[in-house]
Every structure is written in structure tokens, then in C-alpha cells.
Amino acid sequence: MAKLVLVRHGESQWNLENRFTGWVDVDITEKGAAEARSAGERLKAAGYTFDVAYTSVLKRAIRTLWHVQDAMDLMWIPVKINWRLNERHYGALSGLNKAETAAQHGDEQVRIWRRSYDVRPPALEAGDSRDVFGNPRYAGASRAEVPLTECLKDTVERVLPYWESDIAPSLREGKNVLIAAHGNSLRALVKYLENVSDADIMGVEIPNGAPLIYDFDENMKPTRIGYLA
Ligand SMILES: O=C(O)[C@H](O)COP(=O)(O)O
Structure with a gap:
């Protein structure tokens, strides 16, 4: 059955500066680029390949994906950005x-x-320059879908429809899927895929640039889960 690999972006400039980032479009550092390349090289050396990749609209995830694809000589596979x-x-x-x-x-x-x-952090106020509603990359999203703050539960609720509509169907077709995303959008997926309780998800951390691998059976139940050795 198909494989799914989740990769959190490499170190970002605001990871380095220890700043809350969220939807702010901060790039990766040189160390982050090296982490991403290393993830790709290690996946290739272990015999992994992918048919399709998914990522966010944020450049730290997109650029991480580019480095992984380049290191694996997979620049040609379809990439879906959402x-x-x-x-x-x-x-x-x-x-x-x-x-x-x-x-x-x-x-x-x-x-x-x-x-x-x-528990949500305090919301942005109307007119805050950090509110990205109206930015062309969110053209397909409604005001209600472009948040002013989110708790992880909110993130789960907006990631899962995309999992169901786009990602899970690719896996069901037997495609090997790579997702380059973020600490908390990946925690949202991990919570769902591994049925982690609301309490236990508090202790789950996703490191930068460490491929997390899922093998699925024909019923889309994970049969093997683990970080790339
Ligand atoms: O958005 C951020 O600041 C980081 O990507 C993740 O932050 P966290 O470790 O505080 O969840």
C-alpha cells in the first residue's frame, strides 16, 4: 500500500529568533535549507520515492519541499499548494x-x-497589518476561513477537509505522498492519523526536517509509523 511522509520545514528565520510565526511568511535559514536537503538525501538513500507532493502557501514549507525534491531528483512530480x-x-x-x-x-x-x-491565543484586531484576508494567495478562502487566531482544534478542522478531499484519495489510488508543512498543521494530521487524545497531543512535538513515515493498509489504517532512521 502507499506511503505517506510528513516533513516539517527546516529551521526558519523566526524559529532561530524564537518568535511566534503562524501565518507570517518567513523564509528558512541556511541551516533550514541544509536540514531540508538532508531529509531528501536520506529519503532517497533509504529507497523512498513520491508520486505527488502537498504543501502550504507559506515559503518556508514550499522551499523545504523544493530542497527535498531537488535532493531526490523529483522536481518533476505534481505539487499541490493549499x-x-x-x-x-x-x-x-x-x-x-x-x-x-x-x-x-x-x-x-x-x-x-x-x-x-x-485554547486560542488572543485574536488579531480588525485592521491589523498581520491579517492576510484579501491577499491573493487566499483568494479562494472566505473571511471565516482566513482566521484571526486559531487553537489546534481549529487547525484540525481546516486541515481535515483537505485531507479527505485531496490527500487521502491519492493514497487510496496507491500514490506515495509527501507533505511539507508546519509543526502544528502536522500535529493536526498526526492527531487524526494516530487517534491521539486531546490531552496527549499537548506532548507531541514535530522536529524540523525529520521525515515521519506512515505505511497504510487497504483500509487506510496506519500499519507502521515512525521517523526515518
Ligand atoms: O508558528 C510558529 O511559531 C512555529 O512554527 C511553531 O510554534 P510552536 O512551537 O510555538 O507551536
């Missing part, structure tokens, strides 16, 4: 330093904002 694979929206925290925010609001509050399943 905002539903974007990072979880960080609301009014977007752009703030994580350590400074913890110093101001306390470690526990920041842990809740970062890892709780259903």
Missing part, C-alpha cells in the same frame, strides 16, 4: 518573541497558548 496546510494561526502573538512573552504572561500561559488543544 492554505489548509498552513501553520496554526498565532493571532496577536504573531511576531512576538516567545521568551519575552513568557516573561510577560508566565510560562504556563504561554504553554497553554502553544500546546493546549482548544
Whole structure:
């Protein structure tokens, strides 16, 4: 049966600066590019190949995908880009330093904002320059679909329709699928695929550039799950 590989983008400039990012379109660093290339080289060396790739509309995921494709000599495969694979929206925290925010609001509050399943960070206010509604890359999305903040539950609810409509059908057709996305959009998928409880998902972390591999049976149940050795 088909294989699914999830890759979180390589280190971004705001990962390096320890800033909340969400839907802000920050690029990867040189270290992040090297992590992405290494992921591709390791996948190729282990005999993996892909028929189709999916990514978000954010350049840290897109560029990571390019590096993986290049390292695997798979620049030619179809790539589908969709905002539903974007990072979880960080609301009014977007752009703030994580350590400074913890110093101001306390470690526990920041842990809740970062890892709780259903507590949203404070929302962007109307007119905030960080609100991306109206940006051409979100042309197909309604006001309700372009968030002003999100908790992980919200992210699950906008990732899953895309999983069902586009990604799962490719796997059912026997295609090997690569997804290059983000820490929290991938946690949303992991929660669904591995049936992780709302409480346990708080402890799940997705490292930059580490391929996470799923083998499926014919009923789309994962039979083997693990990071590339
Ligand atoms: O959006 C971000 O800041 C990061 O990509 C993920 O952040 P987190 O580790 O706080 O969820």
C-alpha cells in the first residue's frame, strides 16, 4: 500500500529568533535549507520515492519541499499548494518573541497558548497589518476561513477537509505522498492519523526536517509509523 511522509520545514528565520510565526511568511535559514536537503538525501538513500507532493502557501514549507525534491531528483512530480496546510494561526502573538512573552504572561500561559488543544491565543484586531484576508494567495478562502487566531482544534478542522478531499484519495489510488508543512498543521494530521487524545497531543512535538513515515493498509489504517532512521 502507499506511503505517506510528513516533513516539517527546516529551521526558519523566526524559529532561530524564537518568535511566534503562524501565518507570517518567513523564509528558512541556511541551516533550514541544509536540514531540508538532508531529509531528501536520506529519503532517497533509504529507497523512498513520491508520486505527488502537498504543501502550504507559506515559503518556508514550499522551499523545504523544493530542497527535498531537488535532493531526490523529483522536481518533476505534481505539487499541490493549499492554505489548509498552513501553520496554526498565532493571532496577536504573531511576531512576538516567545521568551519575552513568557516573561510577560508566565510560562504556563504561554504553554497553554502553544500546546493546549482548544485554547486560542488572543485574536488579531480588525485592521491589523498581520491579517492576510484579501491577499491573493487566499483568494479562494472566505473571511471565516482566513482566521484571526486559531487553537489546534481549529487547525484540525481546516486541515481535515483537505485531507479527505485531496490527500487521502491519492493514497487510496496507491500514490506515495509527501507533505511539507508546519509543526502544528502536522500535529493536526498526526492527531487524526494516530487517534491521539486531546490531552496527549499537548506532548507531541514535530522536529524540523525529520521525515515521519506512515505505511497504510487497504483500509487506510496506519500499519507502521515512525521517523526515518
Ligand atoms: O508558528 C510558529 O511559531 C512555529 O512554527 C511553531 O510554534 P510552536 O512551537 O510555538 O507551536
